[in-house]
Amino acid sequence: MKKAREASPLLVICGPTASGKTALAVELARRFPIEVVSADSRQVYRGLDIGTAKATAAERRQAPHHLLDLVDPDEDFSVADFASLAHGAIADVLARGRLPVLLGGTGLYLRAVTEGLVDAPTGDPAVRAELLEREGREGPGTLFRLLREVDPPLAQRIPPGDVTRTVRALEVYRLSGRRLSDFQREHAFAERPYSTLKIGLAPPREELYRRIDRRVEGMLEQGLPAEVRGLLDRGYDPECKALRTIGYRELIQHLRGEISLAEAVILIKRNSRHYAKRQLTWFRGDEAIIWVDSCGESAKLQKLIELFLLRTRSGYGQDPF
């Protein structure tokens, strides 16, 4: 049983924002019986459609998508939630005799599914708030100093200014009595639940940036400002995580009258470029990724996927491919 699960095939497609992932999925769906399991930390929010470039209804008809619209914008959602839902979705797709394609740009989400996650306690908003309050009260650096006492190995690996990670480490310690660095050492992303073929989509930088600009213009034409206004009208806190998404936070600034629409657009484009760059940095570190420029290389991809299917099928005769 365990063995079969380990060998279950999973096609992974990653790439920076606007690199053409959805288009590629649709293209592949014409040749293979695939279903997409989205790995996107913003497309999980209901109501954030235009700004997160969710696959359209037409696209979803051609290639079924899972794990979109999971929670409301003000609900908590974490990598761990995502990973467990993803495993379920992947199992369902396999049970239907189809090939699951984990598709997305959120590096951590992808990794959590393909390599697992430490089994440290879930984040606790109350603990976080308390820690941050202390940092505010006793001054910057307080928490990091604490971390140096509690978990020296981790304190060595993260910069003193990284409050987010410092808080998480202290939170884990408080909740479990164990160091996060110990959890991590034991885990070391060593799980391999699937047999994967990883494809990375990366157009040349210049072209990618052009595509980003064009996509942002497109979002505006499709009515992103109205979508944002609608979310605010429904009472969502402009500070909530979902609304701090690129495209939303800038437009919120504009709606508040802090910046002009033109300025907002410039900011959205710029922040998207920065984001794309970070994604690229993340993916570059994964040696297993086979890189392609665009959908134009779908012939090459097709070959790769065929080989992949043959290989995984022969591993144990159960798969229906």
Place this chain on the structure above:
RNA sequence: GGCCCCGUCGCCAAGUGGUAAGGCAGAGGUCUGCAAAACCUCCAUCACCCGUUCAAAUCGGGUCGGGGCCU
């Protein structure tokens, strides 16, 4: 033709004799439960030439470039 002002990294910009702040853009990177987040690193000898000086982006002269005013 005359007089005056200006010329610091792709952009904005500090620095007026002591050996080039900062911001933005750009590039590289980190990443184990907020990840479209958070964080880190890199990135100029000051238009050019001559001179004064122990020392010049800072002073003097000239050249080039930009702007203003006058005739």
